[in-house]
Every structure is written in C-alpha cells, then in structure tokens.
Amino acid sequence: MIHCPHLTQDNACEVAGQMAGCKVRTTPSACNACQANDNPRAINLVTIGMALVNKKRRKQDTRELESLLRNYLPERDEPETIKIDRFRPGPGNELKRMLAWFAKPSETCNCETRVDTMNDWGAEGCRRNIDTIVDWLLEEAQLRGLPHGRFTARIARGLVNTAIRKFEQKFPEGPSEPNDDLEDTVDR
Known part of the structure; x- marks a missing residue:
C-alpha cells in the first residue's frame, strides 16, 4: 500500500467510507489507481466507485453516488455502462x-x-x-x-x-x- 492520510491500518479508505457510510476496504491496486488519478487521495473515480460498490452490496440507494460518478466521467457521445455490482472479492x-x-x-x-x-x-x-x-x-x-x-x-x-x-x-x-x-x- 501507499502512504495516504485516508488509509487506515486495517486497509480501509476513509474517503470511500464516508461516501458509502460504512467501512470500505481497499486493495493495493485501488490505492495505486487513486494515487494516479488527477485528484489523488480525495473524491475521484476510484473512491466513488469503491463507495458505490459497497452501497450496492448493502442494497442501499446509490442514486446520489451514481450522479456524482457521472460528473467525474469524461464526456462521451454514447453512454457508458459501468459494471460494478458484480464484483465481490473472493x-x-x-x-x-x-x-x-x-x-x-x-x-x-x-x-x-x-x-x-x-x-x-x-x-x-x-x-x-x-x-x-x-x-x-x-x-x-x-x-x-x-x-x-x-x-x-x-x-x-x-x-x-x-x-x-x-x-x-x-x-x-x-x-x-x-x-x-x-x-x-x-x-x-
């Protein structure tokens, strides 16, 4: 893992956790992707995505996060489908x-x-x-x-x-x- 002020000792991302309203564990690849983002160690595509996955797994309303995610996605002619609800670690x-x-x-x-x-x-x-x-x-x-x-x-x-x-x-x-x-x- 990288050094990040929002990464807890038990590998939870506080940024994603605050958006999801629960503990959101992260992985080295997610931390590296967040670090490489234009807005590292903050609200960005990676942290929004992790929060969205956790809310979907908990069967909670995700409309607010999906709207936030759309603001962070680059403009495209065709809508893009993001498959995040299928991922489950194991x-x-x-x-x-x-x-x-x-x-x-x-x-x-x-x-x-x-x-x-x-x-x-x-x-x-x-x-x-x-x-x-x-x-x-x-x-x-x-x-x-x-x-x-x-x-x-x-x-x-x-x-x-x-x-x-x-x-x-x-x-x-x-x-x-x-x-x-x-x-x-x-x-x-």
Whole structure:
C-alpha cells in the first residue's frame, strides 16, 4: 500500500467510507489507481466507485453516488455502462484474474457461476473443495481443446492454492460483509 492520510491500518479508505457510510476496504491496486488519478487521495473515480460498490452490496440507494460518478466521467457521445455490482472479492475472482490472460469466459461455460460459488465458499471452503475446483478447470480445459491430464491437474491445483493465498493476503480478515458498518462512535 501507499502512504495516504485516508488509509487506515486495517486497509480501509476513509474517503470511500464516508461516501458509502460504512467501512470500505481497499486493495493495493485501488490505492495505486487513486494515487494516479488527477485528484489523488480525495473524491475521484476510484473512491466513488469503491463507495458505490459497497452501497450496492448493502442494497442501499446509490442514486446520489451514481450522479456524482457521472460528473467525474469524461464526456462521451454514447453512454457508458459501468459494471460494478458484480464484483465481490473472493478466491473465485482471484482465480478468474489469473486465468484471464488466456481463458475468457464463453457463453456456454459455467465460469461466472463457479467464480461466485468459490467466492461464497471463501478461502477455507475452497481448500475443502479443491478437488471439485480442479475438476471444473480440467472440464473446461477439455471443452476448449486444451491439455487436461494429470500434469495439468497439478498446475490447476497450484493455481487454485495461489488464488486462495492472494485473496487471503488482500483480505486478511475476509471481505467486508454488507452489514460490516463502521463501529458506532456514540458514547455508551
């Protein structure tokens, strides 16, 4: 992570958190993107996007943030669709990123469903179900005409373990849940 006065010790972005009304955890790539923005360490496309994702995950009204986001987007002739409600941190998304350079989801694959399932399982669930995940990868490799033997199974197992570790490094306490609000500051 970079040094930022708005980054807490538990990797939460105070700028995005204030807009979302809850604790918003961040990642090194989000911090780097924020830093590279024209308005770094402040309200910008990155921090608005993180706040918007958290509000959507909590099923809260996002109209105000969407309006704010439109003001920060460059003028375009055609409207742009931003897919942010589909992102949910988890081992499935980490594995998807690792495989993205050579294997894109197709219309006939179950990739997105399996990514969601892995994200639901979390790190420990993926470890318990690693044989199933490896079978999914081998099945998809076979359907695409890629190698799918014992050697490939070892590589697939290594990729899954790496995805789990990457997720755990980014979110040592797990991803925030929709109701993972900042602690009350009211004296009791």
